[in-house]
Amino acid sequence: MDYSNIITFLLASITLTLMPGPDIIFVTTLSMTKGVKRGMSTALGLCTGLFVHTAAAAIGISAIIYHSALAFHILKYAGALYLFYLAWQTVKNSSTVRVEQNRSQQSFFSLYKRGIWMNLLNPKVAVFFLAFLPQFVDPEAGTVPLQMIVLGGLFIAQALVVFGLVSIGSGYLGEKLLHRTSHSRIVQWIEAAVYSIVGLRLVFMER
Numbered sequence: 001m002d003y004s005n006i007i008t009f010l011l012a013s014i015t016l017t018l019m020p021g022p023d024i025i026f027v028t029t030l031s032m033t034k035g036v037k038r039g040m041s042t043a044l045g046l047c048t049g050l051f052v053h054t055a056a057a058a059i060g061i062s063a064i065i066y067h068s069a070l071a072f073h074i075l076k077y078a079g080a081l082y083l084f085y086l087a088w089q090t091v092k093n094s095s096t097v098r099v100e101q102n103r104s105q106q107s108f109f110s111l112y113k114r115g116i117w118m119n120l121l122n123p124k125v126a127v128f129f130l131a132f133l134p135q136f137v138d139p140e141a142g143t144v145p146l147q148m149i150v151l152g153g154l155f156i157a158q159a160l161v162v163f164g165l166v167s168i169g170s171g172y173l174g175e176k177l178l179h180r181t182s183h184s185r186i187v188q189w190i191e192a193a194v195y196s197i198v199g200l201r202l203v204f205m206e207r
Contacts, residue, residue: 002141006154009136013155016132017162022198024166026118029191030111031167032174039171041108043163045115047156050129052120054152057129058145072123076202079121083199086114090192122202 023046031039064071119125133148141147
């Protein structure tokens with residue numbers, strides 16, 4: 001792969017990461033409601049899930065998911081159910097505890113795992129990587145699966161940087177909004193709404 005191809009890939013990746021998709025919405029919402037560190041833990045989980053999607057695209061598993069209606073729908077509905085569960089948990093917590101207490105109850109590792117599952121149970125990410133990475137692969141430049149893994153690694157690296165900046169900005173905004181219990185409860189409901197909306201998008205998503 002030449003440098004111009006890599007630069008083009010990175011510019012396209014940054015643009016796609018900044019678009020208002022589920023991942024950046026999750027990072028923004030969780031950074032606002034739970035702070036920068038816990039927002040970044042979710043971002044790290046999401047990016048760990050991208051490693052799996054990269055490997056799946058490189059070795060052909062993503063293609064199997066895409067071409068198998070049963071596999072695609074199982075993954076889609078499992079992801080939607082998980083998001084609805086997170087929405088229910090958020091609503092339940094908003095009515096029983098203050099946001100400050102909720103922040104301390106959710107560990108870095110639990111939110112990291114949440115990020116992994118949110119990404120792994122989203123077949124749209126698998127299909128995206130299957131369609132996006134091959135556009136920048138040069139069959140004459142070496143092994144195709146290896147090139148896809150390298151490109152996936154570059155995508156993940158830029159996503160971490162973008163998520164980090166978004167998390168810092170959202171965390172600062174969250175601190176300003178959450179100094180009152182009434183505001184904190186509203187943002188908790190917004191978090192639940194985000195999970196529900198993305199879950200509904202998964203339910204009605206077509207291949």
